[in-house]
Amino acid sequence: MRIALFVPCFVDTLFPATARATVTVLERLGHEVVFPEEQTCCGQVHANAGHRAQGLRLARRFVRVFGDEDAIVAPSGSCVATVRERYPQLAEEAGDEALLADVRALGPRVHELATFLVGVLGVEDVGASFPHRVTYHASCHGLRSLGAGDAQLRVLRAVRGIDLVELENPTACCGFGGTFAVKNAEVSTAMLGAKAADVITTGAEVCTAGDDSCLMHLGGGLRRLRAGVRTMHIAEILASTR
Amino acid sequence: MSFAAGAHDALGDAQLRANLRRATTTIRARRQDAVDEVDDWEALRERGAAAKDRALHDLAAQLELLEASVERAGGHVHWARDAEEACHVVAGLVRAQGADRVIKAKSLTTDEIGLNEALAEEGVRAIETDLAELIVQLAGDRQSHILVPAIHRSRAEIRALFAAELDRPDLSDDPAELAEAARLHLRERLLTVPVGISGANFAVAETGTICLVESEGNGRMCTTLPEVLITVMGIEKLLPRWEDLPTMLELLPRSATGERMSPYVSLWTGVHEGDGPRELHLVLVDAGRTDVLADPAGRDALRCIRCSACLNSCPVYEHVGGHAYGSIYPGPIGAVLAPQLARMEEHADLPFASTLCGACADVCPVKIDIPALLVHLRGRAVDRRRRLDPEGLAMAMLGRAFERPGRYEAAQRAARRGRGILAHAWRVGPLGAWTSSRELPEVPDESFRAWWRSR
Numbered sequence: 001m002r003i004a005l006f007v008p009c010f011v012d013t014l015f016p017a018t019a020r021a022t023v024t025v026l027e028r029l030g031h032e033v034v035f036p037e038e039q040t041c042c043g044q045v046h047a048n049a050g051h052r053a054q055g056l057r058l059a060r061r062f063v064r065v066f067g068d069e070d071a072i073v074a075p076s077g078s079c080v081a082t083v084r085e086r087y088p089q090l091a092e093e094a095g096d097e098a099l100l101a102d103v104r105a106l107g108p109r110v111h112e113l114a115t116f117l118v119g120v121l122g123v124e125d126v127g128a129s130f131p132h133r134v135t136y137h138a139s140c141h142g143l144r145s146l147g148a149g150d151a152q153l154r155v156l157r158a159v160r161g162i163d164l165v166e167l168e169n170p171t172a173c174c175g176f177g178g179t180f181a182v183k184n185a186e187v188s189t190a191m192l193g194a195k196a197a198d199v200i201t202t203g204a205e206v207c208t209a210g211d212d213s214c215l216m217h218l219g220g221g222l223r224r225l226r227a228g229v230r231t232m233h234i235a236e237i238l239a240s241t242r
Numbered sequence: 243m244s245f246a247a248g249a250h251d252a253l254g255d256a257q258l259r260a261n262l263r264r265a266t267t268t269i270r271a272r273r274q275d276a277v278d279e280v281d282d283w284e285a286l287r288e289r290g291a292a293a294k295d296r297a298l299h300d301l302a303a304q305l306e307l308l309e310a311s312v313e314r315a316g317g318h319v320h321w322a323r324d325a326e327e328a329c330h331v332v333a334g335l336v337r338a339q340g341a342d343r344v345i346k347a348k349s350l351t352t353d354e355i356g357l358n359e360a361l362a363e364e365g366v367r368a369i370e371t372d373l374a375e376l377i378v379q380l381a382g383d384r385q386s387h388i389l390v391p392a393i394h395r396s397r398a399e400i401r402a403l404f405a406a407e408l409d410r411p412d413l414s415d416d417p418a419e420l421a422e423a424a425r426l427h428l429r430e431r432l433l434t435v436p437v438g439i440s441g442a443n444f445a446v447a448e449t450g451t452i453c454l455v456e457s458e459g460n461g462r463m464c465t466t467l468p469e470v471l472i473t474v475m476g477i478e479k480l481l482p483r484w485e486d487l488p489t490m491l492e493l494l495p496r497s498a499t500g501e502r503m504s505p506y507v508s509l510w511t512g513v514h515e516g517d518g519p520r521e522l523h524l525v526l527v528d529a530g531r532t533d534v535l536a537d538p539a540g541r542d543a544l545r546c547i548r549c550s551a552c553l554n555s556c557p558v559y560e561h562v563g564g565h566a567y568g569s570i571y572p573g574p575i576g577a578v579l580a581p582q583l584a585r586m587e588e589h590a591d592l593p594f595a596s597t598l599c600g601a602c603a604d605v606c607p608v609k610i611d612i613p614a615l616l617v618h619l620r621g622r623a624v625d626r627r628r629r630l631d632p633e634g635l636a637m638a639m640l641g642r643a644f645e646r647p648g649r650y651e652a653a654q655r656a657a658r659r660g661r662g663i664l665a666h667a668w669r670v671g672p673l674g675a676w677t678s679s680r681e682l683p684e685v686p687d688e689s690f691r692a693w694w695r696s697r
Contacts, residue, residue, distance in 0.1 A: 007690050007691070009644065009650070009664075011690065012654070012689050012690045012691055013654050013657060013664055013685065013689055014683050014685060014686070015683075015686075016686055016688060016689055016690035016693060017686075019690040020690060020693060023694075035691070035694050037647060037691060037694075037695075038647055039647075040643075040644040040645070040646075040647055040650045041640075041644040041650070043641075043644070045637075045640070045667075046637055046640070046641060047617065048598060048617055048620070049620060049624070049633070049637065050593075050617070050619075050620030050621040050622075050623055050624035050625075051621075051624055051634070051637040051641070052621045052624070052625075054637055054638065054640075054641030057641065057645065058641070058644055061644075061645070085614070086617065089539075089614055089617065089618070092539070093539060093618065093621065140597070140598070140599035140600055140601075141598075141600070143600075144599070144600035144601075144603070144604060145600065171601070172557055173557045173597050173599035173601070175557070175597060176597065177596065177597025177598060177599070178597075178598075179594070179633070180594065180595075180596065180597045180598075181675075181676065181680075182675035182676055183246070183594055183675075184245070184246055184249060184558075184594070184595060185675035185676070185678055185679070186246070186249055186250055186253055187246075187249050187253065187558055187561055187562055187595075188597075188679075189678065189679040189680075190253050190561045190562075191557055191558070191561060191597070192679060192680070194557075194561075216683050217680060219681075219683075220676075220679075220680030220681045220682065220683065221679060221680050221681075223680075223681040224679060224680055224681050
């Protein structure tokens, strides 16, 4: 299958290993991966922060770049949720019927990685091996908007050698929330504290999730605490082999 | 006070946070159990949302129907455009009775319009009879939760309060003993005060029936013992049909307290000779609601039945409590309701007081998509800003960088040297807000797209 890779801007810039791992996993399964180089950013930060005009421009750009693709996959639940939920909202609020029709047609073709593996490809075991103690944080957008929590756990459980430890309060938000993390830094930090405590309690060496944004926040906090827990995107675990 | 400033105070209060954590954890679990035993909770939510939408999408006609039904049953209906008019109407009705005291059932709408303060100016003392409202009133405090206004208070604090204000130094901090003391304090007043004031959970347009849901029974006493009953209701509480009521009475108690049914559900239609009040007034309050209704993207907030499940499920609320929101309506629903009722002139920072995690939308019994509303209201708040602030500037620069891949890649290269918009975008807001608690990620030598081209 031809799969168009949608690499969120901050993954491209700050967490390229996640995107490389996504390529590794999809190619290992025998698929053709393409990367439309005209892509930049889905506009999540603009749309969610209320800067609708810029969000709209980036939504239109996304439709131009990916409109002809049948399968679009991103290693990020929140950016996929942006396309599926925020784009229709932006188009409706702007009264742009053409864009609304475009994004409604495009949305179902845009997938979060684990949901794509399990739901579209029907694969849980991707041939990965990762002999470490790992705990999994269900990122909110993946969990609630896309129902990805189950798929992410399934692909993780199929990894060889993994010692998967369940997190207390598994559905509680980590406190990132985009601009929330800086606008309401103190509340964000309180939420981070609760999540970091739960992560540390598991005794895991690695905390994983389907979104690098949550992991940037959680990992930044764990490093500040010198907690000795690494954060790794799910794609990197799935790409690991013996 | 801004949300951030209010949150700062709350976060430093270890007792408050322990009280909140314990209370919200307990009530979340109880709600979940009560919801899980319903065969098709989703279908019930759909019916609830549809009933509220039928009311809201035809509100003008439905309100006139309600007025006719109430008057047919012997009640009087008054219309109030804003808080001031509503208070004026109620004060006039109380004055006409020559009363200097009124007893009140728990009512958010009367808190919203500042009725107690308005009555005090007329020399009328409003006596709150709901235990938690009484605690808040005696302490000169503010409510911090829609359903459990004194959720921020521990029983040790309540014991001290009753010792001082009710002159009961003999009490222990046993909840039953404290409740008994409040009961004794209130009983005399309930039996002698001639005017009762209540809110309404629902009012059925086709029958003129008003419905009040509560746990303690003091609300029922307020609505049945006095000679005159004044019910103050936001216009969005209307239900078109009698048969909508069972749906709501399945949804509300399970969502609110995790009970199958609340201990006291009172329904009254007009006045009846020899039973209950001899005079019934219904004050219909707009106070910004028709403005909310005029925004097709924002109006779903008016479906709210004030169950507070969204507060109890919200991780932000759990950490900071209700006072930080600075509104009688705190938590996720408050963040979408309060600014809209104030025409975005107040509380415009509340829509930003959320991570958009979506836990609130999962539990809402009338399916309000609170995260979508929060995003919509953020847009309205940003549109109102007159000057380009640092955030607006950063967003504009980011937007410009993302318009062309070439510009974007130049920004990526700058970020690797610690410069430019991509390196500084997360510093939007107070400088160092990110690094106050988190290390910065390192910028790798090679972006993904550079790697892709070279592979």
